[in-house]
Amino acid sequence: MTERSIRLNGAEVTLTTDDPLSQLLYALREQAGQHGPKFGCGVSQCGACTVLVNDVPTRSCVSTVAALPTAPPAQVRTLDGLDPGHPLPQAFLDEQAAQCAFCINGMVMGSLAWLESRVAAGEKKVPTRSEVATHLSGDNAQTFTYLCRCGAHNRIIDAIRAAAKEMAR
Amino acid sequence: MSAVSRRSFLTGTVGVAVSFVLLPAGPAVARSVAAAPAGRMRIEESTSPTSLAWLVLTPEAITVYCGKVELGTGIQTAMSQVVVEELRLTVADVRYVQADTLLTPSQGTTAGSKSLQEGAEPLRHAAATAFAALQRMAAQHLGTADAPERVKARDGAFSWGNRTVTYAALLAEADLETVADLTVPLVATADLKVVGRSVPRVDLPAKLRATFTYVADVSLPGMLHGRVIRPSGRNATLRSVDKAPPMSVPGVTDVVVVGNVVGVVATGEAAAARAAQSAGSWALWNAGPAMLPWATLEDELRSPANWYAEVAEAPLRRGNAPAVLASGGTVLERNYFTPFLMHAAMGASASVADVRAAPDPLTGIRATVWSGSQNVTNLRGAIADLLGLPAAQVRVVYTEASGCYGHNGADDCAADAALLSKAVGRPVRVQWTRQQEHGWEPQGPASAHTLKGKIGATGIEAWWHTLYAPTHGSRPVATNAGTLVAGQLTGKLPAALPATAANSAGRNSQVTYARIPHHQVDAKLVRSFTTVPGGRAPATTGFAWKLPRSTSLRSLGGFSNTFANESFFDELAAAGGRDPLELRIAMHEDSRAVAVLAALRPAWTGRPTSGGRGAGVAFQQYELENAYAATYAEVVVDAGGTVRVTRMVCAHDCGRVVNPDGLRNQIEGNLVQGVSRALKEETVWRNDTVTTTVWQPAPPFSLAPQYAVLRFDEVPEIECIVIDRPDEPMWGAGEPAIGTVGAAVANAVFAAVGARVRRLPITPERVQAARPHA
Numbered sequence: 045m046t047e048r049s050i051r052l053n054g055a056e057v058t059l060t061t062d063d064p065l066s067q068l069l070y071a072l073r074e075q076a077g078q079h080g081p082k083f084g085c086g087v088s089q090c091g092a093c094t095v096l097v098n099d100v101p102t103r104s105c106v107s108t109v110a111a112l113p114t115a116p117p118a119q120v121r122t123l124d125g126l127d128p129g130h131p132l133p134q135a136f137l138d139e140q141a142a143q144c145a146f147c148i149n150g151m152v153m154g155s156l157a158w159l160e161s162r163v164a165a166g167e168k169k170v171p172t173r174s175e176v177a178t179h180l181s182g183d184n185a186q187t188f189t190y191l192c193r194c195g196a197h198n199r200i201i202d203a204i205r206a207a208a209k210e211m212a213r
Numbered sequence: 214m215s216a217v218s219r220r221s222f223l224t225g226t227v228g229v230a231v232s233f234v235l236l237p238a239g240p241a242v243a244r245s246v247a248a249a250p251a252g253r254m255r256i257e258e259s260t261s262p263t264s265l266a267w268l269v270l271t272p273e274a275i276t277v278y279c280g281k282v283e284l285g286t287g288i289q290t291a292m293s294q295v296v297v298e299e300l301r302l303t304v305a306d307v308r309y310v311q312a313d314t315l316l317t318p319s320q321g322t323t324a325g326s327k328s329l330q331e332g333a334e335p336l337r338h339a340a341a342t343a344f345a346a347l348q349r350m351a352a353q354h355l356g357t358a359d360a361p362e363r364v365k366a367r368d369g370a371f372s373w374g375n376r377t378v379t380y381a382a383l384l385a386e387a388d389l390e391t392v393a394d395l396t397v398p399l400v401a402t403a404d405l406k407v408v409g410r411s412v413p414r415v416d417l418p419a420k421l422r423a424t425f426t427y428v429a430d431v432s433l434p435g436m437l438h439g440r441v442i443r444p445s446g447r448n449a450t451l452r453s454v455d456k457a458p459p460m461s462v463p464g465v466t467d468v469v470v471v472g473n474v475v476g477v478v479a480t481g482e483a484a485a486a487r488a489a490q491s492a493g494s495w496a497l498w499n500a501g502p503a504m505l506p507w508a509t510l511e512d513e514l515r516s517p518a519n520w521y522a523e524v525a526e527a528p529l530r531r532g533n534a535p536a537v538l539a540s541g542g543t544v545l546e547r548n549y550f551t552p553f554l555m556h557a558a559m560g561a562s563a564s565v566a567d568v569r570a571a572p573d574p575l576t577g578i579r580a581t582v583w584s585g586s587q588n589v590t591n592l593r594g595a596i597a598d599l600l601g602l603p604a605a606q607v608r609v610v611y612t613e614a615s616g617c618y619g620h621n622g623a624d625d626c627a628a629d630a631a632l633l634s635k636a637v638g639r640p641v642r643v644q645w646t647r648q649q650e651h652g653w654e655p656q657g658p659a660s661a662h663t664l665k666g667k668i669g670a671t672g673i674e675a676w677w678h679t680l681y682a683p684t685h686g687s688r689p690v691a692t693n694a695g696t697l698v699a700g701q702l703t704g705k706l707p708a709a710l711p712a713t714a715a716n717s718a719g720r721n722s723q724v725t726y727a728r729i730p731h732h733q734v735d736a737k738l739v740r741s742f743t744t745v746p747g748g749r750a751p752a753t754t755g756f757a758w759k760l761p762r763s764t765s766l767r768s769l770g771g772f773s774n775t776f777a778n779e780s781f782f783d784e785l786a787a788a789g790g791r792d793p794l795e796l797r798i799a800m801h802e803d804s805r806a807v808a809v810l811a812a813l814r815p816a817w818t819g820r821p822t823s824g825g826r827g828a829g830v831a832f833q834q835y836e837l838e839n840a841y842a843a844t845y846a847e848v849v850v851d852a853g854g855t856v857r858v859t860r861m862v863c864a865h866d867c868g869r870v871v872n873p874d875g876l877r878n879q880i881e882g883n884l885v886q887g888v889s890r891a892l893k894e895e896t897v898w899r900n901d902t903v904t905t906t907v908w909q910p911a912p913p914f915s916l917a918p919q920y921a922v923l924r925f926d927e928v929p930e931i932e933c934i935v936i937d938r939p940d941e942p943m944w945g946a947g948e949p950a951i952g953t954v955g956a957a958v959a960n961a962v963f964a965a966v967g968a969r970v971r972r973l974p975i976t977p978e979r980v981q982a983a984r985p986h987a
Contacts (some may be wrong), residue, residue: 085647086646139415
């Protein structure tokens with residue numbers, strides 16, 4: 045039995061598993077009641093399961109509980125823990141940037157880390173449409189790919205740019 | 214549950230209940246109101262009790278019990294706007310109880326861009342009826358009972374002179390059940406306050422806060438997690454199962470084997486996934502017959518040996534196209550082809566089932582299933598057949614899944630969950646893997662087309678389209694578990710193949726250009742599986758799939774047929790030296806068709822014509838009689854033949870617009886998914902196994918092509934020109950626009966580099982092969 049204490053959206057949570065290959069996604073959903081990260085592909089190709097582990101976008105469908113850092117406990121952030129007033133989800137609502145919204149967790153969480161890192165680096169410029177599209181397209185080797193099937197892409201790009209502007213203020 | 218007890222379930226409190234049917238039916242047939250318990254008021258109407266929908270007003274809430282479901286398209290928001298408008302409220306929450314075989318009426322399938330078209334008008338009448346009733350009550354209350362029209366409504370209250378009474382106060386005293394009265398006046402177009410406005414989607418806040426319950430989020434006390442193991446191919450059969458390895462995985466409680474359905478059930482999802490992952494070593498299969506070869510699929514579709522019927526598409530047939538085409542002049546004949554395509558929802562299907570040993574004493578329900586099905590009633594029947602239960606003991610509750618673009622894996626996954634739950638006697642949640650979704654979802658079929666046409670001085674003079682296609686209709690049938698994968702894997706046979714192609718494979722195979730004097734469409738229906746000799750029914754001995762199971766995918770035959778038709782239109786225009794946009798306008802008599810095409814003129818006249826850039830247009834009137842869409846696509850083609858669609862303009866007329874932004878969102882989605890199909894998507898199989906089972910190749914393990922969809926950096930800039938016709942009926946917008954995309958892109962590629970690609974997807978290899986030789 046493996047136990048991992050983590051800080052989930054700021055609160056201490058202990059995840060347990062008796063399988064070293066047990067995926068973080070299932071533990072977060074079953075043991076911590078998270079609904080933001082979703083099972084989309086299970087092979088790290090679509091982004092629906094994205095969470096932030098120590099501020100790094102992580103594909104929880106292929107990451108394991110056992111691999112979470114222990115000292116200090118990993119900071120895990122999910123869509124569930126994002127303040128509803130945060131500029132990112134608010135921008136998605138303002139732009140009506142979704143249809144079924146199943147994939148949206150990935151775009152929000154993946155962009156959250158990206159935009160926060162830009163802010164931390166002092167970048168005030170709002171990324172161009174092309175930069176956002178490149179960020180979300182990824183190559184799945186160095187950077188992640190986020191897929192949407194309903195075709196809300198342009199609105200999602202607009203939402204992320206609007207949030208970037210807000211977060212850089 | 215009987216109709217009466219269902220109603221008492223709905224109106225268990227004071228208020229107003231208005232029933233309505235989802236199709237604007239003839240005069241209402243009033244039925245008994247005597248059954249209404251004291252303290253309530255109801256209205257009832259129907260020609261068939263099963264078609265009833267309900268609008269229920271209480272002091273606390275406005276609730277619509279409706280069989281049309283939210284599939285991620287914004288229907289719930291639009292329906293709410295319609296209700297609020299007729300109730301003269303500017304803002305109100307409308308609760309929306311979606312398809313549930315226990316609580317809502319059966320209203321058929323939520324599909325085919327019909328939710329608003331069939332659902333909103335009746336709902337308007339129901340809301341107007343409720344308003345008229347409230348107004349009469351208010352008049353009574355305010356002392357002007359003989360002239361209710363004097364009582365004015367505003368902000369949820371009625372007033373007359375200086376006296377007012379709120380809706381809530383009236384509803385607290387109300388006891389009315391009635392039928393929707395189609396003669397009650399509706400809010401006049403000029404007075405609309407909510408309909409026609411871009412009201413934000415009511416479901417999105419919860420989805421952005423991760424508080425929304427998708428079907429994959431449904432959790433029941435004592436629920437176990439299941440995974441199914443699918444056969445090695447569509448025609449494979451189970452050879453042996455060694456239960457020891459999966460049972461040795463901690464947390465696994467059961468290994469279920471029913472016919473060729475194999476499942477593992479565990480206390481946690483990770484354990485179920487882990488046990489299933491190694492199934493290749495403990496569940497062994499006998500290979501079955503190969504399907505028709507993928508590499509020569511177009512030839513197979515065109516081969517009479519694979520047809521089970523030859524039919525003519527009737528409504529617009531006129532003149533004598535074969536004779537005119539044989540008479541000489543500028544005559545072209547061209548072949549087109551589109552591949553098998555997937556729905557490929559972002560979430561692999563999930564479902565929860567709770568099958569109990571005995572029926573619930575109150576409801577009589579023994580099996581409850583949560584599913585993202587488009588038709589809970591038919592799924593209930595098919596699952597009842599699968600479980601050997603009466604349909605009345607099965608309840609299917611619609612719960613939204615990830616984006617639904619037609620008959621995807623939702624129903625089949627529900628059947629898997631029901632089988633596993635029955636086997637283990639506990640609620641079971643089944644999550645399909647991505648590989649199972651891609652590999653086993655029912656797909657949109659390939660189709661081949663031969664177009665013959667003649668162009669002369671007056672324009673196009675003759676048009677003869679022959680299409681070759683498997684069925685687009687394999688939805689669950691309420692009496693046949695063989696319409697579900699689990700049923701097929703446990704020995705049941707699928708439903709007979711359809712007798713016609715009408716509005717299915719043949720959807721939009723005809724063209725609506727009324728000035729083409731000679732017009733004919735024939736269809737050759739291709740068998741999906743072995744059939745009885747000379748028949749449409751599945752063979753009872755030696756049954757085998759010949760093709761992947763094919764079914765309804767957004768726009769059905771419309772995507773493929775319009776790709777062929779509108780590509781060919783451009784080929785004829787080029788042969789006749791005519792401008793393709795102006796020739797389209799010239800061939801129409803319908804002013805609304807002309808209007809959407811004419812709306813593209815600014816884009817068209819400013820189109821790029823050099824540097825590997827070009828533009829194309831395409832038109833379609835959905836189902837020949839519904840929404841009009843005309844699409845302009847701009848592309849850039851590089852030296853290697855890679856096509857990028859850089860800009861699109863879509864002019865769209867679906868009658869009265871309820872929510873302009875919601876409509877634009879749908880049009881954009883149609884265009885993006887259409888570009889994805891035009892440039893990237895294609896199902897591949899080997900023997901009887903689909904091999905495109907994830908989103909992209911995963912080197913170094915495999916470089917084999919996978920089912921690729923459009924990415925963020927490949928999405929064009931999109932402009933929607935919405936032509937609102939507030940005095941016309943509302944038509945659906947879920948799929949009209951996608952039909953235009955394949956041809957608009959193909960025509961643009963031709964304009965850009967002279968390469969006429971007649972086969973989707975338009976890959977770099979196909980562009981290079983079609984380039985004119987230097």
